[in-house]
Amino acid sequence: MKDKLIEITGLKKHYNGGAVKALDGINAEIDKGEVVVIIGPSGSGKSTFLRSLNLLEIPTEGRILFDNVDITDPNVNINLHRQKMGMVFQHFNLFPNMNILKNMTIAPMTILKKSKAEAEEKAMQLLKRVGLEDRAEAYPSQLSGGQKQRVAIVRALCMEPEVMLFDEPTSALDPEMVGEVLEVMKTLASEGMTMAVVTHEMGFAREVADRVIFMDEGKIIEEGTPEDIFTNPESDRLKSFLAKVL
Amino acid sequence: MDGIQAWFVQQFTELKDKFILCFIDGDRWQWIFDGLLNTLKITLFAGLIGVLIGIIVASVRSSYDKNSESLALRGGFGYHLLRFINGICQLYLTVIRGTPVVVQLMIMYFIILKSSTNGVFVAVITFGINSGAYVAEIFRSGIMAVDAGQFEAGRSLGFNYVQTMRYIIIPQAFKTVLPTLCNEFIALLKETSVAGYVGISDLTKAGDLIRGRTFEAFMPLIAVAIIYLVLVVILTRLVGVLERRLRRSER
Ligand SMILES: Nc1ncnc2c1ncn2[C@@H]1O[C@H](COP(=O)(O)OP(=O)(O)O)[C@@H](O)[C@H]1O
Ligand SMILES: [Mg+2]
Numbered sequence: 001m002k003d004k005l006i007e008i009t010g011l012k013k014h015y016n017g018g019a020v021k022a023l024d025g026i027n028a029e030i031d032k033g034e035v036v037v038i039i040g041p042s043g044s045g046k047s048t049f050l051r052s053l054n055l056l057e058i059p060t061e062g063r064i065l066f067d068n069v070d071i072t073d074p075n076v077n078i079n080l081h082r083q084k085m086g087m088v089f090q091h092f093n094l095f096p097n098m099n100i101l102k103n104m105t106i107a108p109m110t111i112l113k114k115s116k117a118e119a120e121e122k123a124m125q126l127l128k129r130v131g132l133e134d135r136a137e138a139y140p141s142q143l144s145g146g147q148k149q150r151v152a153i154v155r156a157l158c159m160e161p162e163v164m165l166f167d168e169p170t171s172a173l174d175p176e177m178v179g180e181v182l183e184v185m186k187t188l189a190s191e192g193m194t195m196a197v198v199t200h201e202m203g204f205a206r207e208v209a210d211r212v213i214f215m216d217e218g219k220i221i222e223e224g225t226p227e228d229i230f231t232n233p234e235s236d237r238l239k240s241f242l243a244k245v246l
Numbered sequence: 247m248d249g250i251q252a253w254f255v256q257q258f259t260e261l262k263d264k265f266i267l268c269f270i271d272g273d274r275w276q277w278i279f280d281g282l283l284n285t286l287k288i289t290l291f292a293g294l295i296g297v298l299i300g301i302i303v304a305s306v307r308s309s310y311d312k313n314s315e316s317l318a319l320r321g322g323f324g325y326h327l328l329r330f331i332n333g334i335c336q337l338y339l340t341v342i343r344g345t346p347v348v349v350q351l352m353i354m355y356f357i358i359l360k361s362s363t364n365g366v367f368v369a370v371i372t373f374g375i376n377s378g379a380y381v382a383e384i385f386r387s388g389i390m391a392v393d394a395g396q397f398e399a400g401r402s403l404g405f406n407y408v409q410t411m412r413y414i415i416i417p418q419a420f421k422t423v424l425p426t427l428c429n430e431f432i433a434l435l436k437e438t439s440v441a442g443y444v445g446i447s448d449l450t451k452a453g454d455l456i457r458g459r460t461f462e463a464f465m466p467l468i469a470v471a472i473i474y475l476v477l478v479v480i481l482t483r484l485v486g487v488l489e490r491r492l493r494r495s496e497r
Contacts, residue, residue: 054402056398056401056402074322079404079405079406080404082401082402082403082404083403083404085402086402086403087398087399087402089395089398089399091395093393093395093396093398093399094399095396095399095414095418096418097417097418097421106413107403107404107405110405110409110413111403111404111405111409155403156402156403159403159404165402
């Protein structure tokens, strides 16, 4: 009844010849339409985990099945799979030399071979949804942080991904702009988008997550519903982490 | 008073006579003009070749620097190929930057392209290959200066490595290095003045030919110097305008 979209087994990522174990044996699943929020202290491997899912980091060991294809297989064309995995970064990473419309249309036009008209229509639709249709001609440097991140989200959506990966999407924002970005993410979740979100916004996790994963030292320590994690934490590490952030 | 005036008149007449001798008699201004044309041709086409080679070599070198770790992890043919090509680029940079351009020109003219009768062509190839080495390092620094997040954003959208370089990284790198690149081009203009070593009649050679024919050194050499100076000053001004434009568009 539930469709697995991503299945991770025995995922390890070592740096400096094994001296740093950023990921130390991760097993996890993400179902279609599920919102998974990943929490944990700084340096616990959350980013590395998320970035492994689209092979921005190449795992030292382990398998990642995406749509039942093992994308860690060197013979797999990873570019095809990355198209289906949108990613949103802490620092937006908009292309500063292109206006907003171009930021959003360059990938669909170049990779999916969409016509300019088709790509722009889709981009304008998405911009309208995040209330930025009047900024289409603006350059990233002319936008506020919150606006930039909303553009980054819809830029990823232009590729019509099956899953969206968020790595601390609100951490670089001024507090008054956090809400507008979370709002967009909530809408996306309610529309059934599969999402994996690394965040320190515990309110968002509680409200939107189907499942919360708590990581520490490259391992998944605990996972469960927001209720499980926030109200009935089991491990001491999670308890002390929650005591610090809540 | 009259004496001073007469002296000036005499000086002027002498200069005028020399001018006529050097540039008007036998239509020798034509030599200067043709020489200038050759100099501009060599500089322009060598510059274009240099930029082309530079972009390619810089892309290979920074690809290797960026990817060797992850490629080594995945192993395979791609890694060894990249390593090999990177090695060739490294060799090219070392040889070209480690030898004088005049020597390169002579080797090209008398050995490698011995069969070519077109001196300007040989000069274009030589200076193009030479300039490519310097442009490559300029580009490489530009590519390295582009934020790593730009690269990741490109890859995460599904661009492959080459597409990411072409559509996202290189345009940004190009913008940051454009002023430096133009200065390299100006340097190239002056450097081509050694083309006469192998008998190519560029601007400098034209001046020297006139000197040999008329036994008059001052006029032709100063004229040549002034022409270079004017070109360089104009180009430098243009680079200044360009720099200001770029800065403004960045905000
Ligand atoms: N390129 C790298 N080289 C060496 N160590 C790294 C590298 N990237 C991450 N690490 C280490 O891996 C661990 C996990 O990092 P990260 O996934 O960024 O944690 P988080 O996102 O949870 O803060 C940290 O100890 C970090 O120092
Ligand atoms: Mg992180």
